[in-house]
Amino acid sequence: MAQNEMKRILVTGAVGQIGSELTMALREKYGADNVLATGRKTPPSKELLESGPFEYIDVADKASVEAVVDKYEIDTIYHMAAILSAVGEDKPWLCWSVNMDGLKNVLDIGVEKKLTRIFVPSSIAVWGPGAPLEMTPNETVLKPTTMYGVTKVAGELLADYYFKRFGLDCRGVRYPGIISHETLPGGGTTDYAVGIYYDAVIKGSYECFVREDTVLPMMYMPDAIKATLDLMEAPVENLKHHNDFNIAAMSFSVTELAGSIRKVMPEFTCTYKPDSRQAIADSWPNSIDDTAAREEWGWKPAFDLDAMTEDMLANLRRKHEAGLLV
Ligand code: AKB
Numbered sequence: 232m233a234q235n236e237m238k239r240i241l242v243t244g245a246v247g248q249i250g251s252e253l254t255m256a257l258r259e260k261y262g263a264d265n266v267l268a269t270g271r272k273t274p275p276s277k278e279l280l281e282s283g284p285f286e287y288i289d290v291a292d293k294a295s296v297e298a299v300v301d302k303y304e305i306d307t308i309y310h311m312a313a314i315l316s317a318v319g320e321d322k323p324w325l326c327w328s329v330n331m332d333g334l335k336n337v338l339d340i341g342v343e344k345k346l347t348r349i350f351v352p353s354s355i356a357v358w359g360p361g362a363p364l365e366m367t368p369n370e371t372v373l374k375p376t377t378m379y380g381v382t383k384v385a386g387e388l389l390a391d392y393y394f395k396r397f398g399l400d401c402r403g404v405r406y407p408g409i410i411s412h413e414t415l416p417g418g419g420t421t422d423y424a425v426g427i428y429y430d431a432v433i434k435g436s437y438e439c440f441v442r443e444d445t446v447l448p449m450m451y452m453p454d455a456i457k458a459t460l461d462l463m464e465a466p467v468e469n470l471k472h473h474n475d476f477n478i479a480a481m482s483f484s485v486t487e488l489a490g491s492i493r494k495v496m497p498e499f500t501c502t503y504k505p506d507s508r509q510a511i512a513d514s515w516p517n518s519i520d521d522t523a524a525r526e527e528w529g530w531k532p533a534f535d536l537d538a539m540t541e542d543m544l545a546n547l548r549r550k551h552e553a554g555l556l557v
Pocket residue numbers: 315316317353354355356379406407408409418419420421422
């Protein structure tokens with residue numbers, strides 16, 4: 232039997248922005264019945280529910296995770312469940328509980344049940360004051376000022392510890408802001424880079440919650456999915472890093488983003504009303520250096536800003552015309 236056919240995969244956070252598309256990609260690659268999608272409260276989309284198994288679990292409740300790992304004979308976990316940066320500032324202890332207790336539960340289950348591999352996502356939120364803003368290297372000061380960032384730094388270190396101490400094969404990337412047209416992000420700071428496309432199509436204008444000169448690293452969803460699948464397939468002996476790979480695709484200011492949309496929709500307008508998320512955005516780098524990912528597992532993105540804009544607008548217009556956007 233080919234290696235691909237033997238995996239039994241659990242995706243936590245499968246109803247979320249990345250989890251929902253990752254689940255569909257994993258079902259395509261490894262067989263729909265071999266990929267269990269799970270969520271905590273939010274009902275799954277029809278597509279997610281009808282394309283393969285789905286269960287409700289709470290990652291902060293170890294027994295609920297253990298039960299589905301046993302029931303579905305899981306050997307691989309993509310642990311996507313997390314509270315993001317903006318909600319994390321409103322509810323820091325919920326963020327700690329979901330992001331840290333949830334991760335420790337998943338890692339402990341990985342050791343106890345001798346799972347093959349676990350994907351532990353991190354974020355550009357690991358950085359804060361003291362790190363270079365441009366081409367931030369893999370190895371540098373990690374002093375985040377958000378609870379989300381604190382949990383991401385601690386999560387990277389914890390997963391590295393489980394690898395060294397218990398031999399648990401955990402891997403992860405530092406996702407930049409992810410832009411997609413399937414599932415809306417929830418509670419992040421980079422959400423403006425998704426909201427701008429939706430409002431461009433629905434209203435022809437957008438009120439942005441960060442300043443026009445705000446520059447952050449971003450990535451289109453197909454590249455984020457490719458990075459996730461590729462890292463999980465990389466031979467372990469090629470990896471010097473494990474849970475903290477920088478991955479870059481593009482960096483742009485909101486002015487540049489609006490300009491890219493205007494190339495397709497010349498009438499589009501953008502106004503600015505910065506809120507508390509501005510301080511979070513200002514604490515993160517403008518661009519990052521992903522040499523380690525390129526060297527250790529061949530990372531290379533496909534989409535730049537204009538290619539992404541064309542694809543986003545085409546997809547959202549199609550959905551809008553079908554009455555699927557509100
Ligand atoms: C957020 O904005 O909180 C996330 C992230 C960069 O991890 N999108």
